Amino acid sequence: MQNQQYVSPALNRLIVGAERPFDLHxxxxxxxxxxxxxxxxxxxxxxRxxxxxxxxxxxxxxxxNLKRRHRERRQPYLALIAELQSHLSSAVSDELQAAG
Structure with a gap:
C-alpha cells in the first residue's frame, strides 16, 4: 500500500527521512x-x-490541575489519531474504488 500519498504536511514532517515506506497503521x-x-x-x-x-x-x-494537564497532554495525540484515521479511511476507500 502506498500510504505516503495520503499524508498531510503535518504527518509528512513526522516521516521525513524514512528509508522505507511509512506505515500509517x-x-x-x-x-x-x-x-x-x-x-x-x-x-x-x-x-495517589x-x-x-x-x-x-x-x-x-x-x-x-492534574485533569487540566491530562487534557492538555492528550490533545495532540487525539488530533493525530483523528488525522491518521481520516487518512487511513481515505486510503481504503480509494483502494476499493480502484479495485472495483
Missing part, C-alpha cells in the same frame, strides 16, 4: 499506546492524590 497503533500510557499515568496520579491525607480543598486544587 503502525503510527496509529503507537499513538494509541502512548495515549493509553498517558491515561494510565493520569489514573495512577489521581488515585485521593488516597493521600491532604486537605480536601488542596486535594481538589491538585486534582483539577
Amino acid at each position: 503502525a503510527l496509529l497503533q503507537s499513538t494509541s499506546r502512548t495515549l493509553s500510557n498517558l491515561d494510565f499515568e493520569h489514573q495512577h496520579e489521581m488515585q 492524590v485521593e488516597r493521600g491525607r491532604t486537605d480536601p480543598a488542596l486535594k481538589r486544587q491538585i486534582t483539577d
